[in-house]
Amino acid sequence: MISTATTVATTAVLALTPVAALAAYIISIDADARKKLKQLNLPTPDIKPMFFLGQMREESFFYHVRDLQAAMRCVFKLHTPVGPMVVTTDPEDFKKVYLQVNLDKGGANDEVRHYWGANNLVTLQHAGSHGHIWKTQRNLLDQGFKIPALKILQSTFVRHTEKFVANLENYVDKEVDMTELFADFTFDIIADVIGAGEAPKEFKQSMNYLIRKLENPLLLIPMGGYFMRYVAYRKANIIVDKFIYKAIRDRKKARASASLDSDEHKTILDFLLDAEDDNGRKLTDNEIRDQLYVFFLAGFETSSNTLSFMAFELARHKELQQRVIDEVKSVPGPIQYDEARKLELVNRCINESLRMYPPASNLTRETSSDFVLPSTPDTVIPKGVQITVYLYGMHRDPRYWDKPEEYNPDRWAQPLKVPGSFAPFSMGSRICIGRNFALAEIATLIHGIFSKYRFELKDNVEQNGEIDGRTGLLRPYKVVGYIRKQD
């Protein structure tokens, strides 16, 4: 008979093994980071590294790096919870990491993949064992973002714009926070183009909730992603999955009944349903679910945040807003894709907003062997170090921009002073697949709003237009003001 003491001892060992394994893992990560950083002959902020947290002292990576970069003004090394990191704002470094060598995303994304779905265009590596999957998916989905496909999607942008502008009637002369309206607009468009139609409130709330949780530090520890998906945020996941799987089923049914004119109404979901891998295998519903998720992650807040910052800047620059109004009124709606992309001043304002407020403020890759950055030729960066190109810093670096803190869309009348110094959508093989989509979507809505209304900021609103860097993406806390009818 097994004694009680043996049972207790066995249970204790079983319970403590994962904890001990986790502790050993974290200790090894910390030790590895210290060793690699010691080898790196680069300046570092004067902050004593703490166990695991390293030199991170603020909850927000964005604020922390912004302050450090402003103080250091050079390429520097940093001890972070995701390991040793080198931070640069140099366009030549950017080009080497993203274009010439095309470094991969590294292990820091593993838990995000577990949380958000494994077959995920954003988090999959483009080399190694996942490389083939990423490439097949990217080639496939690229079709949905080429200009002919976007010209078809333009009618969706126009339809949502018309709805948005009609709804503004309810807000005329009343106080309104534009960030909320823009978030609804870009969310609805993503739901529509992935073939999910009108998204119910419950789905929206759950998806937003899950996106916010991407900031959870659990994603820094092994199995944390699984824990978040299947335990901590299971309920929200079930709600979202139910909706997404229903959208897939409904679309399949509609296609089977041939009630769709396939080319006219082709959605991103159709591209995924048509897709076959090299062996003629179709994607499973589970794989399609993972892909559809990614468009919410990558395509909704990025665009709505850009719209919010742009509305803020246009309200602060009344003369500029008037010039935008004059431009959009010279092109009667509904506008076509080409017309949206050719609105010169509107597109300059979009660029300027993306320069000053790049939604993805930093982009990170990991070295897979010894690596040398062009800006620090005497330093060999060993394997397993994160290289962060700090886009926000690069986009505001006085070496590359005249008066970088000034919102001045007219600077875009001239070519860039330094090629590669502007890259809100990244560059290279993993450049944002949705960049032309986003640019057309934003220009179409700006055209719709300013054809009829103007926007004024409300005075003395705390944090109006201020950057909120607490989440992964830059956004304004709020943009509160008044919608006014044009005379």
Ligand code: HEM
């Ligand atoms: C202003 C709007 C947007 C900005 C600033 C933006 C920015 C970016 C950036 C910087 C990346 C590269 C991330 C990295 O490699 O680490 C990226 C990738 C991606 N974006 Fe966007 N994005 C925007 C809108 C969109 C939209 C509207 C969609 C889809 C409808 C989208 C879908 C994606 C996808 C799927 C990827 C991953 C591509 C891959 O790795 O193969 N994005 N985006």
